Amino acid sequence: MSDHAVEHDYHILPPSPWPFLAGVAATIWGVGMVIFFAGLYPRDAEHPNGLMEFLFSRGMDMFGAEKASNGGWLFLLLGCLMATYVMIGWWRDVAKEANDGDHTPVVQIGLRYGMIMFIMQEIMFFVGWFWMFFEFVLFRKGRADWNPDVLESAEAFKDGIGVNQGGNNISSIYAWDIPLMNTLVLLLSGTTLTWAHHAFIKNDRRSATMGLGMTILLGLYFVYLQGVEFTEAFHHRLANGFWLDSNVYGSIFLLATGFHGLHIIIGIIFLFAIWLRMKNGSMTPKQHFGLEASAWYWHFVDVVWLFLFTFFYVVFAF
Numbered sequence: 593m594s595d596h597a598v599e600h601d602y603h604i605l606p607p608s609p610w611p612f613l614a615g616v617a618a619t620i621w622g623v624g625m626v627i628f629f630a631g632l633y634p635r636d637a638e639h640p641n642g643l644m645e646f647l648f649s650r651g652m653d654m655f656g657a658e659k660a661s662n663g664g665w666l667f668l669l670l671g672c673l674m675a676t677y678v679m680i681g682w683w684r685d686v687a688k689e690a691n692d693g694d695h696t697p698v699v700q701i702g703l704r705y706g707m708i709m710f711i712m713q714e715i716m717f718f719v720g721w722f723w724m725f726f727e728f729v730l731f732r733k734g735r736a737d738w739n740p741d742v743l744e745s746a747e748a749f750k751d752g753i754g755v756n757q758g759g760n761n762i763s764s765i766y767a768w769d770i771p772l773m774n775t776l777v778l779l780l781s782g783t784t785l786t787w788a789h790h791a792f793i794k795n796d797r798r799s800a801t802m803g804l805g806m807t808i809l810l811g812l813y814f815v816y817l818q819g820v821e822f823t824e825a826f827h828h829r830l831a832n833g834f835w836l837d838s839n840v841y842g843s844i845f846l847l848a849t850g851f852h853g854l855h856i857i858i859g860i861i862f863l864f865a866i867w868l869r870m871k872n873g874s875m876t877p878k879q880h881f882g883l884e885a886s887a888w889y890w891h892f893v894d895v896v897w898l899f900l901f902t903f904f905y906v907v908f909a910f
Contacts, residue, residue: 602698610682617678621671627651628668683865687882691874700881707885711892714855718896721848725904728840765845767905770821774814775901781810782894785863789887795877797870804867807890811860818853822846845904852900855893862886 626632631650651664689695695703765771788803825846866886869875875883 602696608682608685610678610685613674614678614682617671617674619671620667621675624665624668624671627664631664679861687865687869687874690879690882695879695881700879703881703885707888711888714892718848718852718899721844721851722899722903725841725844725848728844765821765825765905767901770817771901771905774817774821775897777810777814777817778894778897781807781814782891784810785887785890789883792870792875792880792883793877797873801867801870804863804870808860808863808867811856811863811890814856815853815860818849818856822850848904849900852893852896855896859886859890859893862889 627648628651631648631653633644633648635645635649635653646663647666649662649664651662651668653664654662784803784806788800788807791797791799791803863886866875866882869882
């Protein structure tokens with residue numbers, strides 16, 4: 593039976609370590625985020641436990657007024673490094689399969705379905721942030737009136753205390769400065785990516801690589817502007833009470849926009865990998881799903897930013 597010819601269009605994968613390592617990396621990354629933002633071990637000035645506090649106390653304390661020295665960021669860094677290693681190895685194997693001709697039309701359909709489902713779960717991830725945003729900003733009064741017995745400090749919550757400093761008014765980052773520039777940058781990056789895709793379909797590799805390179809540079813510029821915005825917000829957090837640990841609105845706002853920035857970084861890595869493959873000639877105008885998948889992902893983060901800009905920066909900021 594070992595000499596029997598293959599009579600199907602499916603590619604039977606050899607044993608691969610990447611799914612297991614991806615799960616390990618995601619677990620360490622998730623635990624690292626919990627430790628960094630919330631901490632798993634409390635600080636005790638009177639009876640300190642050096643190693644436990646160093647490894648599992650809140651990593652963000654290093655940025656606070658106390659400037660606590662800790663390693664709460666180590667697990668987050670380890671998870672990021674492991675995830676990067678998995679992405680490099682897994683994508684390398686997938687690219688090799690494509691170059692070897694293993695991506696038959698049936699396999700490509702499966703890849704498309706997989707990418708669609710991935711983007712769908714990413715949509716639901718951001719739906720969760722928008723759900724929290726609208727819940728606390730718009731519907732807190734109604735929720736407090738439903739059953740105040742199960743809501744601690746219902747009246748204070750109803751008046752907006754703890755939701756945002758200053759009660760009912762929402763003090764956000766000014767929309768028509770860096771946020772507007774970021775919006776224009778992302779919209780422009782979408783046009784350059786579309787240009788690159790259409791140029792590659794016409795086998796104009798020079799224009800395709802140029803357009804893709806411009807998209808990557810625009811993405812890096814977006815990350816830079818986002819970093820400037822977050823740095824300014826951090827330095828002014830004590831004056832206006834607007835930061836991750838200041839109130840509910842600050843937490844939702846900064847984490848939602850911050851996670852979007854993380855998705856932009858992932859998209860840049862994705863596009864850069866495709867740019868390298870394009871430069872090496874490993875894709876053809878008839879078979880280039882990697883380019884299509886990266887374009888889908890980039891347009892997805894574009895659309896998410898338009899919703900973030902509209903609601904988080906403009907509509908409910910006054």
